[in-house]
Amino acid sequence: MSTEPLLKIEGLTKHFPIRTGLLGRQVGAVKAVDAVDLTIEEGTTLGLVGESGCGKTTLGRCIVRAHDPTGGRMLYRRPDGSVVDVAGLSEKELKPYRGQVRMIFQDPHSSLNPRKTLREIIGEPMRAHRYGAKEEIHARVGELLDRVGLRPEYANRYPHAFSGGERQRVGIARALALSPRLVVADEAVSALDVSVRAQILNLLTDLQEESGIGFLFVSHDLGIIEHVADVVAVMYLGKVVEQGPTGELYGRPLHPYTEALLSAVPDPDPAARKRRERIKLLGDIADPAHVPPGCPFHPRCVYAKDVCRTDPPPLREVGGRRVACHFAEELELRGVPDPDVREDPVMTA
Amino acid sequence: MPEDDVLLEIEDLRTHFLLDDGVVCAVDGVDLRVRKGETLAIVGESGCGKSVMARSILRLVDPPGQIEGGRITLHREDGPVELVGADKRLLRQVRWRDIAMVFQEPMASLSLVHTIGSQIVEAVRLHENVGKAEARERAIDMLDRVGIPKPRRRVDAYPFELSGGMRQRAMIAMALSCRPSLLIADEPTTALDVTTQAQILELLRDLQAEFGMAIMMITHDLGVAAQVADRMAVMYLGRVVEYGAAEQVLSAPRHPYAQALLRSMPRLGRASRTRLAAIKGMVPPPFARPAGCTFHPRCDSAMTGRCDTVTPSRIPVGDREVSCLLYDDEQEERP
Numbered sequence: 001m002s003t004e005p006l007l008k009i010e011g012l013t014k015h016f017p018i019r020t021g022l023l024g025r026q027v028g029a030v031k032a033v034d035a036v037d038l039t040i041e042e043g044t045t046l047g048l049v050g051e052s053g054c055g056k057t058t059l060g061r062c063i064v065r066a067h068d069p070t071g072g073r074m075l076y077r078r079p080d081g082s083v084v085d086v087a088g089l090s091e092k093e094l095k096p097y098r099g100q101v102r103m104i105f106q107d108p109h110s111s112l113n114p115r116k117t118l119r120e121i122i123g124e125p126m127r128a129h130r131y132g133a134k135e136e137i138h139a140r141v142g143e144l145l146d147r148v149g150l151r152p153e154y155a156n157r158y159p160h161a162f163s164g165g166e167r168q169r170v171g172i173a174r175a176l177a178l179s180p181r182l183v184v185a186d187e188a189v190s191a192l193d194v195s196v197r198a199q200i201l202n203l204l205t206d207l208q209e210e211s212g213i214g215f216l217f218v219s220h221d222l223g224i225i226e227h228v229a230d231v232v233a234v235m236y237l238g239k240v241v242e243q244g245p246t247g248e249l250y251g252r253p254l255h256p257y258t259e260a261l262l263s264a265v266p267d268p269d270p271a272a273r274k275r276r277e278r279i280k281l282l283g284d285i286a287d288p289a290h291v292p293p294g295c296p297f298h299p300r301c302v303y304a305k306d307v308c309r310t311d312p313p314p315l316r317e318v319g320g321r322r323v324a325c326h327f328a329e330e331l332e333l334r335g336v337p338d339p340d341v342r343e344d345p346v347m348t349a
Numbered sequence: 350m351p352e353d354d355v356l357l358e359i360e361d362l363r364t365h366f367l368l369d370d371g372v373v374c375a376v377d378g379v380d381l382r383v384r385k386g387e388t389l390a391i392v393g394e395s396g397c398g399k400s401v402m403a404r405s406i407l408r409l410v411d412p413p414g415q416i417e418g419g420r421i422t423l424h425r426e427d428g429p430v431e432l433v434g435a436d437k438r439l440l441r442q443v444r445w446r447d448i449a450m451v452f453q454e455p456m457a458s459l460s461l462v463h464t465i466g467s468q469i470v471e472a473v474r475l476h477e478n479v480g481k482a483e484a485r486e487r488a489i490d491m492l493d494r495v496g497i498p499k500p501r502r503r504v505d506a507y508p509f510e511l512s513g514g515m516r517q518r519a520m521i522a523m524a525l526s527c528r529p530s531l532l533i534a535d536e537p538t539t540a541l542d543v544t545t546q547a548q549i550l551e552l553l554r555d556l557q558a559e560f561g562m563a564i565m566m567i568t569h570d571l572g573v574a575a576q577v578a579d580r581m582a583v584m585y586l587g588r589v590v591e592y593g594a595a596e597q598v599l600s601a602p603r604h605p606y607a608q609a610l611l612r613s614m615p616r617l618g619r620a621s622r623t624r625l626a627a628i629k630g631m632v633p634p635p636f637a638r639p640a641g642c643t644f645h646p647r648c649d650s651a652m653t654g655r656c657d658t659v660t661p662s663r664i665p666v667g668d669r670e671v672s673c674l675l676y677d678d679e680q681e682e683r684p
Contacts, residue, residue: 051542163631193394193569195628198613202624220542227615264547265617266572268599281544336618
């Protein structure tokens with residue numbers, strides 16, 4: 001293993017200006033991503049979870065440079081081991097990076113051009129990056145289709161002939177075309193049916209084991225994140241509020257927001273309905289344009305005290321994890337009990 | 350035999366879409382019963398016909414879809430009425446008054462240019478002989494009950510001024526404003542965040558305890574069904590494949606499709622990075638419905654020569670009904 005992570009994000013910030021009036025005067029900013037630090041190691045999956053409006057999608061888009069970050073650094077380790085800050089690269093300098101860092105989108109219906117065949121769609125990144133002669137690209141498209149579980153003969157067909165799950169496979173094949181090192185999957189399975197979703201998740205796991213791709217998996221679904229991620233980061237209003245290894249974070253959350261999210265997930269086990277008690281969140285998610293002072297989560301937090309209303313808690317190390325809560329050590333928060341030992345409601349990690 | 354507490358009875362309902370390329374049997378012989386005050390969850394993947402089935406009840410299926418056959422009987426206080434073939438006057442009476450519906454996307458079912466209050470007032474006054482002021486008080490009271498803060502002020506808000514969760518609450522307030530005996534909720538929480546979803550599900554449970562209405566909850570999410578359902582029906586390709594008490598269907602499903610669906614769900618607390626048990630293949634295209642049991646090409650326990658030719662009928666297995674030939678023998682053994 002090399003020492004440097006595949007991607008190291010430091011203080012990444014993305015603000016969207018709020019403009020008003022005839023002259024478009026800026027009156028404020030939506031702090032969609034606010035000083036976020038994260039690392040993604042080769043061959044591992046970082047799960048990014050949070051409610052809508054928490055900035056998880058913006059963060060993913062900054063990484064593939066679909067958005068230009070307002071501030072911060074994104075240190076990417078090239079295949080030769082050298083490290084480059086991709087936040088500051090020009091469009092021309094970005095080109096090799098764009099081949100190595102790819103994205104899978106949520107909606108398989110709108111992310112594929114309906115007027116192009118699968119061969120053109122999957123071959124497009126290869127043409128843009130001068131992969132090789134036409135025949136080589138054709139052969140590679142066939143290979144990719146086969147790898148994602150579609151018949152190579154389908155290459156001449158158009159996206160409308162395929163179901164949602166098949167289209168998502170096409171999107172994955174396109175992302176894999178240039179053998180990427182990092183893939184950002186933004187709600188990649190959220191639009192799919194349960195049975196198809198399992199197929200796609202298994203496919204992504206296999207691909208990672210084969211070629212050591214690093215994944216940033218963005219989702220609002222805690223069940224899926226637990227399933228795919230090695231490390232989970234929970235975002236709230238543009239900031240990471242808790243981060244840690246998946247099992248530890250789910251087993252014993254340190255941030256009240258993580259606890260509330262976990263308790264809100266509906267469990268299909270009918271017995272669990274009676275056993276588990278939901279942690280009530282007060283009100284709705286706050287407006288990212290008007291972030292509350294102090295801890296941004298305090299208006300919804302059942303444990304909030306006076307200090308939470310005034311002092312923003314820093315993201316700090318607690319027991320090998322990172323958490324932004326003044327009372328991380330004192331609170332005894334409930335996680336998800338291991339299903340095999342569910343009879344015991346009090347679980348400590 | 351109709352029992353005393355049955356509110357809605359659906360018998361052999363068939364809703365087909367007559368398209369140029371052929372006929373799509375979206376609902377293909379569904380039998381269901383909703384009892385008074387209980388919650389029935391209809392679970393299935395997209396394309397299984399659960400939404401079309403629900404819309405058929407209120408006759409909301411748009412052409413080229415049409416109800417080809419079957420009976421939908423609503424047992425009202427003053428006697429049963431038949432909804433398939435009912436005239437417009439009766440339908441207008443039944444909608445909102447007896448059966449109200451809440452949809453996935455409240456923005457699409459609320460008027461954008463009218464305030465929340467005026468929309469509730471309109472619904473109330475259409476169905477009940479009350480004055481404007483009284484209807485407005487009712488609207489405020491309903492908004493209060495569904496947990497919208499400052500209802501006296503929010504009654505004059507437009508839908509775009511509310512958050513997604515609040516809009517869905519307003520939609521529920523409107524649906525319950527005429528005290529229906531059945532609320533049909535079609536994926537009411539699918540567009541919402543998990544925390545808001547939990548709030549809405551809890552609200553539905555509380556309102557059911559308060560008003561005593563029955564709920565038909567349509568969802569693709571077995572977790573959501575487990576939170577609210579007393580009884581559950583699992584649908585696949587226009588048919589109900591398993592129907593029974595929710596607790597039993599979820600803890601010990603009998604139909605191979607219901608079993609596979611439950612296995613393929615990622616569940617919290619499972620060791621991460623284990624392989625999910627996916628269902629092989631995919632839902633077949635609507636024109637190419639497999640012969641025999643429609644699930645047999647994807648079924649691990651399919652019996653060659655039987656499942657691909659014989660269409661399974663509903664077989665009582667214990668206190669459940671399962672449409673699967675695997676349980677055919679069990680039935681025959683009985684006297």
